[in-house]
Amino acid sequence: MKEVAVGIDIGGTNTSFGIVDREGNILAEDSIKTNGSGDIVSYLEKLSQNINKRLSSLNINSNLKGIGIGAPNGNYYNGTIEHAPNLIWKGIIPFVKMFEKHFPDIPISLTNDANAAAIGEMVYGAAKNIKNFITITLGTGLGGGVVANGRLVYGHDGFAGELGHIIIKRKGRKCGCGRRGCLETYVSATGIKRTVMELLSNETVESELRKINFKNLNAKMITDAAKKGDKIALKAYEMTGEIFGYALADLVAILSPEVIYLFGGLANAGDFLFKPVRKNFDKYLLPIFKNKVKILPSGLQGKNVAVLGASALVWQELNKNTGL
Numbered sequence: 020m021k022e023v024a025v026g027i028d029i030g031g032t033n034t035s036f037g038i039v040d041r042e043g044n045i046l047a048e049d050s051i052k053t054n055g056s057g058d059i060v061s062y063l064e065k066l067s068q069n070i071n072k073r074l075s076s077l078n079i080n081s082n083l084k085g086i087g088i089g090a091p092n093g094n095y096y097n098g099t100i101e102h103a104p105n106l107i108w109k110g111i112i113p114f115v116k117m118f119e120k121h122f123p124d125i126p127i128s129l130t131n132d133a134n135a136a137a138i139g140e141m142v143y144g145a146a147k148n149i150k151n152f153i154t155i156t157l158g159t160g161l162g163g164g165v166v167a168n169g170r171l172v173y174g175h176d177g178f179a180g181e182l183g184h185i186i187i188k189r190k191g192r193k194c195g196c197g198r199r200g201c202l203e204t205y206v207s208a209t210g211i212k213r214t215v216m217e218l219l220s221n222e223t224v225e226s227e228l229r230k231i232n233f234k235n236l237n238a239k240m241i242t243d244a245a246k247k248g249d250k251i252a253l254k255a256y257e258m259t260g261e262i263f264g265y266a267l268a269d270l271v272a273i274l275s276p277e278v279i280y281l282f283g284g285l286a287n288a289g290d291f292l293f294k295p296v297r298k299n300f301d302k303y304l305l306p307i308f309k310n311k312v313k314i315l316p317s318g319l320q321g322k323n324v325a326v327l328g329a330s331a332l333v334w335q336e337l338n339k340n341t342g343l
Contacts, residue, residue, distance in 0.1 A: 021046075022082050025070055026330025028132060028323075029053060029090040031105030034066060037323060038073055039330035043143035045323060047073045059108045059117065067121035085126040087332030089135030089325055090114065094177040098129050104195060128332045132156070132325060134171055134180060136317075137164025138335055139328030140280055145318025152278040153270065154317070155182060157285035160195070161203035161210075165274060183207070187266055206263045208238040208284050214255045215241060226251035242288040256288065260295020267296070268303035271312050282317030282324060289316075 023046065027036040030053060037048035049069055053062070074083060092103040098115025100106065115127050130138070137154040140146040146154075150169045156162040163182030165172040172179045183203035184196055191200030192213060204210050216233055219226065226249050231240060244252035267279060285292060297314055304312070319327060 020082050022084050023077075024084055024330040024333035025074075025086040026135075026326040026328070026333075027066070027070075027086065027088045028135070028325030028329055029088065029093075029100075029106070030132075030325075031091070034062075035323065035326055036066070036070060036073075037326040037330065038077060039327060041334060043322075043327055043331075045326065047077055048323065048326060049073055054107050059112060063118055063121060067118070083125060084337060085128065085333035086118070086122060087135065087329040087336075088114070088118075088127070088129040089132035089329040089332075090129060091132055092178075093129045093131045093134075095128070095130040095134070095173050096177040098127070100129075126333070126336065128336050130171075130173075130332060131162070131164075131178070131180070132328075133162025134164045134173070135328035135332055136162070136282070136319075136324055137166055137171055137328070139319055139324060139331040140164075140317060141166060141169075142331035142334055143319060143327050145280065145315065146278065149277055151274075151276050152280060153182075153274060153276045154280045154282070157207055157281060157283035159207060159209055161207045165276075167274070182270065185266060185269075187262060202262075202266050206259055206266070206285075211238060211241055211255050211259050211285065212236050214258055215251060218251050218254055218258075222251065222254075224250045228252060238284045238288070242291060245288070245291045253291070256291045257295050259285075260292060261299045263292075264296045264299025264301075265303040267300050267314065268305070271308050272305050275308065276312060278313045278315055280315055280317045282320055286316055286320075 021040045023038050023040050026039050033050045034053045035050040037045040039045050051065055090100050092101045094101055100112040100114050115129050118127055133156045136156055140154050146152050152166050154164045161183030163180045165180045184201045186200045187202045188200035192204035193199055194201035194204045215228055227244050228251050241252045
């Protein structure tokens with residue numbers, strides 16, 4: 020019988036989970052509404068019931084080796100979710116401690132969702148033999164996971180890797196964190212939407228994007244418009260790539276990774292994003308790092324990266340405990 024892990028990805032709207040084997044095959048998966056159960060106690064009850072239901076259907080309860088959780092503002096050291104702006108549970112939630120009541124004999128680990136993605140890349144993806152790399156998630160915001168010497172960097176308090184909140188422009192765009200000019204306000208699905216709207220206001224060229232309001236606009240629409248040669252969409256990607264390229268050049272000066280992996284909705288734009296990013300990355304890169312760092316799409320593209328990343332946390336913890 021297979022050894023399996025449960026991977027849980029907690030999002031602001033939905034919580035996805037999967038039963039995953041050591042090879043990264045998702046044997047079963049499901050989701051529940053994150054906010055649909057009301058308080059945290061009811062939510063954990065519903066989540067545990069659904070997980071047990073899926074485990075029972077596979078008849079592999081005895082081979083469950085652990086549960087890994089990726090969550091916004093997840094603190095690996097404390098097993099807590101702390102002041103997550105997109106969740107209804109406010110303050111510091113002792114998530115692991117509360118969840119252990121439902122799985123008392125199963126190891127449970129929690130980390131930031133972007134960190135979980137980095138671990139997934141290391142365990143299942145393209146970074147299996149890479150010891151120094153950065154993963155960057157390009158969704159509604161921008162998240163980052165930093166791996167150095169084969170270990171995820173958590174920092175002294177568990178919150179290292181907040182790459183989306185590097186200040187890229189002083190007195191720039193207002194960020195959800197309360198500051199201005201954060202990288203994710205320019206480089207993310209939300210960031211490129213803001214860029215498009217600014218271009219539409221300042222330029223008079225024809226664009227199919229003029230028919231779409233900000234609320235309904237998404238990154239895929241911008242990519243689809245770029246494929247048709249839409250000048251606003253193409254310019255938005257050029258501007259996004261420039262900002263992202265020199266931000267990555269700065270990160271390399273600090274961290275010296277071998278590879279930077281990009282994934283998430285915005286990374287699905289392919290060359291529309293990667294070409295201007297690489298061009299500006301090379302332009303601003305310190306000479307000693309020239310031709311040493313690759314910028315690549317994630318090896319997990321097309322899969323449930325969040326669930327795989329969370330489940331990979333289980334195998335990493337087991338290997339750590341056994342000295343492998």
